[in-house]
Amino acid sequence: MEKLTNPEADLHKASILLTTHTVRVRYGETDRMGFVYYGAYAAYLEVARVELLRSLGMAYSVLEKRGIWLPVRAFNIRYHRPGHYDDLIEVEVGLCKRPTAKIEFSYRLSARGEVLAEAYTELAFLNAETGTPARCPADLLALIDAAYSKASSG
Amino acid sequence: MEKLTNPEADLHKASILLTTHTVRVRYGETDRMGFVYYGAYAAYLEVARVELLRSLGMAYSVLEKRGIWLPVRAFNIRYHRPGHYDDLIEVEVGLCKRPTAKIEFSYRLSARGEVLAEAYTELAFLNAETGTPARCPADLLALIDAAYSKASSG
Amino acid sequence: MEKLTNPEADLHKASILLTTHTVRVRYGETDRMGFVYYGAYAAYLEVARVELLRSLGMAYSVLEKRGIWLPVRAFNIRYHRPGHYDDLIEVEVGLCKRPTAKIEFSYRLSARGEVLAEAYTELAFLNAETGTPARCPADLLALIDAAYSKASSG
């Protein structure tokens, strides 16, 4: 296992696009310590990156209809403070760089003014039919480039 | 977020103790790609490290009864191949080093003769009552030392 | 268990209070049939009844801070059509009757104009400290009565 560096030394600097999505902690996501179970964060990250794609104009469900899958290849998370039941967790999600055959996201999760966790995921574009690697679709790249150029000049 | 290196370059070399636990993939752990959902692996790792502790003679539930919690502080995973429904996943789990205020585990998950994923978790000993950091209990350390010395001389 | 009647033929008639909450299906909640896993609906119901309580002016988290727990005692669900990834599921939730030592909710879940499922849950008020049954707190009853009288006269 080669090194799993986590590139989000500075989420804002490290990201070419950044959005925020809020999730409320469900009861079943807590454990008997009274905290959010460490495995529950995977769903929060999933929701946040899907909403980033949707905000660009490309729902992930549309990608799938076109025969493209995006399985997660790597997932790193560091927990700083526990999340609690009913917390409204702000998930800031940034696109780390222009996607190629993979797409990388960085995340910062906060609640009650405090950072709960920082995370990173790497996903791979996959041809759903053949199961072989694919490249980021041209129209998604165009949407990313347009949003980036708008954000940069904004 | 400082660097999140993943120390299991070689799980067998890197671990002072190593056990294997098998989990069968449940239907609800798959997603509509037909693969095990990336967030489902957190539970497999949890089960494997709990069984490693139990095999040493210290059930995690006993630690909790004594007022010690072990929340996860960091979790890294790299997915090599998809897991499938009904797979019997072998989770090899190794203790990375002698625990101090934290305890680190490395994992390799395999099914059908192939490595599915490699992972790493760092957990912190916590005083459940005060919520403050604690150290690994002396009797758990003694169990680890005994098992290590037996394994080394074996 | 022979007969599975689905008595909420008319959720609107059967409920003294009714609200709707929308949840979006997460990827991890689907299974490899491509449908929402049958066990995932429990979380949708939980979120909907919690939001009904919140809309009355009583967050469930506040009840817990006051030492009252609401464990589920019974849960019935009938699935009419599969839910899909990214569906926006409308969860209509109704309070079946004025709560006593228990509180009962009925649900109808719909997406894309079709009913996906109908469900029922019964929860018990519990003294968190002693683990003994409790009665619905007076202020929650007052909030329910006020909302009901407003809805009836509306």
Place this chain on the structure above:
Amino acid sequence: MEKLTNPEADLHKASILLTTHTVRVRYGETDRMGFVYYGAYAAYLEVARVELLRSLGMAYSVLEKRGIWLPVRAFNIRYHRPGHYDDLIEVEVGLCKRPTAKIEFSYRLSARGEVLAEAYTELAFLNAETGTPARCPADLLALIDAAYSKASSG
């Protein structure tokens, strides 16, 4: 939904075939009450009925490979006592009757000598390709009949 009868007063009488499967409660399946989350039981039931089918000689994964799906149509559960972390839950599962286009199971879940819950599920045979109802495959029926006749004469 007024009456919640729990008709499986006698699981043994009500079932034509009966097996027991044990599951250990995972940490992530508990909630902050310290109990097993009510939605977590769905997975325990799934595992138990799948193991009943496997014990007959028909893995559910094999059914799926042959193009047959078994989505859950109805699910009823009554919770008698809370489950706890690390509990070894015995799930007794019985086939309610000879399957037709649907297959029905009853369950009793116990731990530490006490009944935790009783449940019922109804599943429908579905042609995976067309999404239309199917009947229980002849070879599965034959396996059920053989096991029943062996159990009856045993």
